[in-house]
Every structure is written in C-alpha cells, then in structure tokens.
Amino acid sequence: MAIAREAEPVGSLQEVKEAGLDREDLLGVYRNMLVTRGIEERGHILYKQGKIPGSFYTGRGNEAAAVGVATAMDDVDVGTPLHRDMGVHVTRGVEPWRIFAQYMGRADGPTKGKDGNVHMADSRLGLLAMVSHLPAMLPVAVGCALAFRIREEKRVAVGWFGEGASARGDTHEAMNLAGVRKLPVVFVCDNNQWAYSTPTYLEYATEHVADRAEAYGFEGVVVDGTDVLAVYREARRAIEKARSGGGPTLIECLTLRMEGHAVHDDAFYVPKDMFERWAENDPIERFRNWLREHAELGDEEEDQITSGVKKLLNDALTRAEESPLPDPSTLTDGVFATSEDLDTPHHK
Numbered sequence: 505m506a507i508a509r510e511a512e513p514v515g516s517l518q519e520v521k522e523a524g525l526d527r528e529d530l531l532g533v534y535r536n537m538l539v540t541r542g543i544e545e546r547g548h549i550l551y552k553q554g555k556i557p558g559s560f561y562t563g564r565g566n567e568a569a570a571v572g573v574a575t576a577m578d579d580v581d582v583g584t585p586l587h588r589d590m591g592v593h594v595t596r597g598v599e600p601w602r603i604f605a606q607y608m609g610r611a612d613g614p615t616k617g618k619d620g621n622v623h624m625a626d627s628r629l630g631l632l633a634m635v636s637h638l639p640a641m642l643p644v645a646v647g648c649a650l651a652f653r654i655r656e657e658k659r660v661a662v663g664w665f666g667e668g669a670s671a672r673g674d675t676h677e678a679m680n681l682a683g684v685r686k687l688p689v690v691f692v693c694d695n696n697q698w699a700y701s702t703p704t705y706l707e708y709a710t711e712h713v714a715d716r717a718e719a720y721g722f723e724g725v726v727v728d729g730t731d732v733l734a735v736y737r738e739a740r741r742a743i744e745k746a747r748s749g750g751g752p753t754l755i756e757c758l759t760l761r762m763e764g765h766a767v768h769d770d771a772f773y774v775p776k777d778m779f780e781r782w783a784e785n786d787p788i789e790r791f792r793n794w795l796r797e798h799a800e801l802g803d804e805e806e807d808q809i810t811s812g813v814k815k816l817l818n819d820a821l822t823r824a825e826e827s828p829l830p831d832p833s834t835l836t837d838g839v840f841a842t843s844e845d846l847d848t849p850h851h852k
C-alpha cells in the first residue's frame with residue numbers, strides 16, 4: 505500500500521501562474537527541455553564519430569524531471585545532478601558548447617578535459633560534479649545542507665539519486681541524518697524503473713521509493729516525471745518548505761529510461777510494450793501539447809524556438825570542436841582548490 509502522496513497533474517495556466525511561472529518562464533522551460541534533448545542527440549552522433557572518449561550516458565525521458573526541479577531552485581541553492589540530469593546543467597546556465605567540449609575531453613569543458621563526459625558540473629552555478637559511486641553524492645548534499653544550517657543561510661541543497669542506488673547504505677545514512685536534523689535538503693529520486701538491467705521489483709519491496717520518507721520523519725511525494733509542471737510545482741513546494749525550516753522532502757519522479765543504460769547497451773531486457781507505452785507520454789511532446797492548448801503556443805512561435813535551439817546547438821558544436829585538448833602541463837592543476845577557486849558565492 506502506498507504511503508507517499510501521489511501528486512496530481514497540473515491543469516490550467518492559472519494554476520501554473522500561482523505556482524510562480526509566467527508565460528515567458530514556460531517557454532524558457534520548453535526551450536531548456538529541447539536544448540537538453542538536442543545536446544544528448546548530438547552526443548550520440550559525436551560518439552558514433554569516435555569523438556567521445558569512454559562510454560556515453562543520456563537522460564532521454566528524464567528531461568521534464570531534471571528541468572522541472574532545476575527551475576524550482578534559486579540561484580543560491582546547490583545541487584548534485586547525475587548522469588540522467590543534463591536538464592539541470594542546462595537550466596542552471598551551463599552553455600551547450602562547454603558541454604560538448606566536456607564530451608570530447610577538451611580544455612573548455614567544465615572539468616577541463618580531466619574527467620569522463622557526464623562527470624561534470626560548474627561549481628560557479630551551484631552544481632557539484634558527480635563521482636561514479638552511487639549514491640555517494642547524497643551525503644555530500646546533506647553536508648551542504650548542514651553547512652547552510654550552521655551558517656544560518658537560507659539556502660537549500662538538492663541531492664539526486666536513482667531508484668537502484670536507493671538500495672545502498674549511503675541513501676539511508678543521508679536521509680536519516682537529514683531527517684533527524686531537519687536539514688534544508690530535497691532528495692530527488694530519478695525513478696526510471698531500471699538499474700542497468702534490474703527491474704524495480706528486484707530493487708525495493710515497497711510500492712514507491714518515496715514511501716520510505718515517512719520512516720525518516722519527512723514527507724514523500726511521487727510525481728509523474730513526464731509532467732514538467734507537476735514536477736516543478738512539487739519541487740518548488742519542497743524547496744521552499746526546506747528553506748523556511750520545514751525539513752527535507754523526498755520527491756520520486758517516475759519515468760522510463762528510454763534508451764539503454766549507456767550507448768553500449770541495447771536494453772534488450774526492457775519489454776517492447778513498456779517502451780511503446782511510455783513513448784506515448786514523451787515529456788517534451790506532452791509539454792508542447794500543453795503549451796499549445798493552454799498557453800497559445802502557435803506554429804510561428806514554436807518554429808522560432810526550435811530553429812533558435814538548432815542554431816544554438818550547431819554553433820555550440822563548432823565552437824567545442826575548436827576547443828583544444830588540455831595541455832599536459834596542466835595535468836595537476838585543480839587537484840587542490842586554490843583560494844581563488846573558493847572565492848565564489850557558493851563557497852562562502
């Protein structure tokens with residue numbers, strides 16, 4: 505039996521305005537979702553051209569979940585996005601050309617060519633780069649929240665994790681400490697129903713991952729991760745609750761991982777009809793239809809947005825290809841933070 509609250513879909517434009525988004529914001533959300541998907545689609549091409557070292561992961565199907573949560577964050581907040589959360593980087597303002605440079609190991613990528621393609625983040629935008637070990641970033645997000653509490657800052661940390669990673673001990677430790685100390689942190693579970701080839705019924709025995717929140721002393725919410733406005737509304741609520749001293753929330757965004765675990769995996773183990781069912785709820789198509797129905801998005805405006813995104817990404821690819829490979833003499837730069845590195849609003 506479900507314990508977590510199951511969030512309603514978002515209906516009217518009025519309801520969205522009350523949640524804090526005007527029409528311009530809505531078009532910005534749409535654009536960010538298109539940019540997110542466009543970056544990852546071009547990433548596939550770069551991979552096939554042999555230009556991306558290592559494997560390559562995407563978040564197809566997770567664009568609404570990632571963009572919805574990031575749109576609800578304030579500039580002063582911090583987050584630890586993972587391999588499915590390209591939309592968080594895009595929404596926080598990482599320029600696409602720097603993401604392509606990162607994919608190709610170039611000097612202008614956020615890790616300056618020193619870490620794998622999706623292992624990146626720009627700390628100046630309040631994002632902390634992921635490490636491979638999952639869900640090792642959750643205790644880091646909780647640590648940020650503890651620091652905000654000690655410094656009496658009105659800031660919130662957002663920690664992402666997959667439903668598979670929720671089975672590991674660090675998830676429990678992070679959520680327990682956050683619950684006990686009522687810390688300003690929001691846990692976001694990207695529940696894409698697979699952990700590599702493991703389905704959810706072999707990952708956890710509750711109906712929802714978010715059902716566990718009650719055991720840690722805070723609220724759990726399950727939201728349809730293909731509904732960007734519902735994700736935004738729930739994330740905004742949770743973030744503002746955390747900011748005003750109300751403690752953590754666990755938001756579970758339910759989606760389907762629409763591709764293999766990474767490029768090397770054809771996802772033969774995912775039933776075909778599952779893909780077909782979820783394809784009918786493509787998050788971008790869904791939001792596009794909503795905008796046409798509720799926010800008067802017409803053909804001309806839509807063309808402007810899509811051609812603007814296309815141009816942005818084409819220019820970004822050209823600029824990234826011009827970025828040099830890192831100079832070997834810089835190999836040890838950045839291993840330790842300098843005082844200049846720490847002189848950012850997020851480190852103070």
Ligand SMILES: Cc1ncc(C[n+]2csc(CCOP(=O)(O)OP(=O)(O)O)c2C)c(N)n1
Pocket residue numbers: 588636637638639665666667668669670694696698699700761
């Ligand atoms: C501690 C640890 N064990 C194994 C892995 C290898 N690994 C990377 S992603 C992944 C699946 C994770 O599934 P989930 O948490 O559901 O996230 P998803 O990839 O589905 O977004 C695994 C097993 C890892 N990164 N860290």
Ligand SMILES: [Mg+2]
Pocket residue numbers: 666667668694695696697698699700
């Ligand atoms: Mg998963």
